Amino acid sequence: xxxxxxxxxxxxxxxxxxxxxxxxxxxxxxxxxxxxxxxxxxxxxxxxxxxxxxxxxxxxxxxxxxxxxxxxxxxxxxxxxxxxxxxxxxxxxxxxxxxxxxxxxxxxxxxxxxxxxxxxxxxxxxxxxxxxxxxxxxxxxxxxxxxxxxxxxxxxxxxxxxxxxxxx
Numbered sequence: 785x786x787x788x789x790x791x792x793x794x795x796x797x798x799x800x801x802x803x804x805x806x807x808x809x810x811x812x813x814x815x816x817x818x819x820x821x822x823x824x825x826x827x828x829x830x831x832x833x834x835x836x837x838x839x840x841x842x843x844x845x846x847x848x849x850x851x852x853x854x855x856x857x858x859x860x861x862x863x864x865x866x867x868x869x870x871x872x873x874x875x876x877x878x879x880x881x882x883x884x885x886x887x888x889x890x891x892x893x894x895x896x897x898x899x900x901x902x903x904x905x906x907x908x909x910x911x912x913x914x915x916x917x918x919x920x921x922x923x924x925x926x927x928x929x930x931x932x933x934x935x936x937x938x939x940x941x942x943x944x945x946x947x948x949x950x951x952x
Contacts (some may be wrong), residue, residue: 820932822850823890825924827935828850830907832916840864840914842905842922842936848894854928855898857887861922861936865909872901881906887927914938 797915818825826845833840843860848854859867869888872881888903890896898904905922914920918938 805878809894816935816937818932818934820924822927823848823854823926823929823932825932828922828934829938830884830920830938832938832941832951833910833913835913835939837906837913840907840910841899841900842867843900843906844905844934844936845895845897845933846890848890848892852928853892854890854926855887856890856924857937858925859922861907861920861935863864863911863914864907864919867905867907867912867922869898869903870906871903875918890926916940920944 803859816827818828824847826847827843828842830840830842840863842859846856856869859869861867869884870881872879874880883906884903888896888898896903907922916938919935920938921933921935923931923933
C-alpha cells in the first residue's frame with residue numbers, strides 16, 4: 785500500500801549497493817582540487833616517507849584558465865624547514881635536480897604537471913615523516929594570483945609507478 789514510486793529493494797540489493805558505494809567513494813574522494821583566481825590546482829599529493837627521512841616530494845597540476853601567464857614563485861609547509869620548486873632531468877645519462885630559478889611559469893590557457901621525474905616540489909628538513917593516508921598543508925604562492933593553502937594527500941611510497949626515465 786506504499787505510494788513510494790520505486791520498486792521495493794531486497795536486503796541483498798541494498799547491501800550490494802552499499803558495498804559498491806563504499807568501494808567507489810574513496811576513488812572519487814581522491815580527486816581533489818583547489819581554485820585561486822584563474823588557476824586550478826589539481827590533486828596535490830606526496831609519497832609516504834620512511835622514518836628519519838629528511839626530504840619529500842610534492843606533486844600536483846596547475847591549470848591556468850586565464851589569458852595571461854602566471855608563475856609559481858614559492859612554496860612553504862609547516863612539515864618542512866624549507867620548500868622549493870625543483871626540476872629533475874636526465875642529460876647525457878646523468879640525472880640532475882636543481883631549484884627552478886625565478887619560479888615555474890604557468891602559461892595562459894595552459895597546464896603544468898609537477899610529477900615524479902620532472903618538475904616537483906621539494907620539501908627539505910622534514911619535521912616529521914609523511915604517512916600514507918594522512919594529509920598535510922602547504923601554501924603555494926603565485927606571482928599574480930597570490931597565495932593559496934592546499935592539502936597534500938600522502939599516498940604509498942611507490943605511488944604513481946615511480947620515476948620513468950628514457951634510456952637512449
